[in-house]
Amino acid sequence: DAKTTQPNSMESNEEEPVHLPCNHSTISGTDYIHWYRQLPSQGPEYVIHGLTSNVNNRMASLAIAEDRKSSTLILHRATLRDAAVYYCMAYGGNQFYFGTGTSLTVIP
Amino acid sequence: EPEVTQTPSHQVTQMGQEVILRCVPISNHLYFYWYRQILGQKVEFLVSFYNNEISEKSEIFDDQFSVERPDGSNFTLKIRSTKLEDSAMYFCASSEGWSGGGGYTFGSGTRLTVV
Numbered sequence: 001d002a003k004t005t006q007p008n009s010m011e012s013n014e015e016e017p018v019h020l021p022c023n024h025s026t027i028s029g030t031d032y033i034h035w036y037r038q039l040p041s042q043g044p045e046y047v048i049h050g051l052t053s054n055v056n057n058r059m060a061s062l063a064i065a066e067d068r069k070s071s072t073l074i075l076h077r078a079t080l081r082d083a084a085v086y087y088c089m090a091y092g093g094n095q096f097y098f099g100t101g102t103s104l105t106v107i108p
Numbered sequence: 109e110p111e112v113t114q115t116p117s118h119q120v121t122q123m124g125q126e127v128i129l130r131c132v133p134i135s136n137h138l139y140f141y142w143y144r145q146i147l148g149q150k151v152e153f154l155v156s157f158y159n160n161e162i163s164e165k166s167e168i169f170d171d172q173f174s175v176e177r178p179d180g181s182n183f184t185l186k187i188r189s190t191k192l193e194d195s196a197m198y199f200c201a202s203s204e205g206w207s208g209g210g211g212y213t214f215g216s217g218t219r220l221t222v223v
Contacts, residue, residue: 034211043112043199044143044151046211087151096212098143098151 004088009103018075020102022088025069032091033064035073037084038101044087047073078106110134114200114215121190121222129185129218131200140183141201141212142175144168151199157183190222 004024012018024033034049048055048062050071055062061074075082085101113132121127133140142154156163157175174186183202187194197219201212 036212038151043201043214043217044212046213049211097153100150 004090004099006086006088006099006102008100009105011105011107012075012078013107014080015077018078018082018104020073020075020086020088020104021070022072023070024088024090027068027090029068033062033068033071034089034091034096035060035062036087036089036096036098037082038087039081039084044098047086078104080106080108082106110213112200112202112213112215114198114218116218117216118219119221121220123192123222124189127187127190127220129187129198129200129220131183131185131215132181133183133200133202134204134213135181137202137204137213139163139203139206140175140177141203142185143199143201143214144196145199145217146193146196154185154198187220190220192222195220195222 003026004022006022032049032051035047036044037047038044048057048060050062050064052064063072083104083106085103087098087101089096112134115130119127140157143151144154145151153166155165155169155175160177172188176184197217199214199217201214203212204210
């Protein structure tokens with residue numbers, strides 16, 4: 001499976017931007033990069049995905065490095081409801097492989 | 109916004125009993141999946157299902173597990189003879205296409221407790 005590495009945890013102050021990094025140096029040229037998050041006691045929730053270009057949606061922005069070896073999920077203004085585990089995944093094969101993700105703590 | 113619905117939210121069963129976990133995927137989605145998450149651990153892939161057959165399964169998905177789409181709306185996971193180590197959250201997901209270009213929608217999960 002296509003491996004990704006993320007920091008185990010990060011903190012952010014409420015109302016400030018958050019940049020969540022992900023390394024995926026072994027992904028293939030056709031693997032999409034996906035981000036999901038999991039709030040406590042809930043199922044994973046789709047956040048955003050991209051292939052080569054930066055992407056924006058109502059939840060977040062995704063900045064993908066030119067060489068595609070890394071990407072960054074950007075939450076423009078963190079709220080308390082954004083406290084969750086964020087998973088960066090490369091779509092390898094026919095399913096997603098979840099790593100341990102980054103646990104984001106938002107400080108009021 | 110369309111949802112994936114899972115029932116029950118919590119199931120307690122005795123070791124050795126059969127359980128069926130139920131899911132109603134989003135109506136226009138064609139691909140269906142089961143994942144599980146043991147408490148405090150990673151989300152693990154179990155099986156993907158398309159066109160009424162299994163597309164891919166993991167090593168976890170052994171002969172004790174089976175999936176079925178008995179009608180046009182439900183997607184079920186059966187565990188034939190439950191073991192203590194089957195205790196976990198089980199998540200159903202669906203997608204419109206293969207998710208290279210799109211996302212999965214996950215349900216809220218069924219917490220299975222085997223005693």
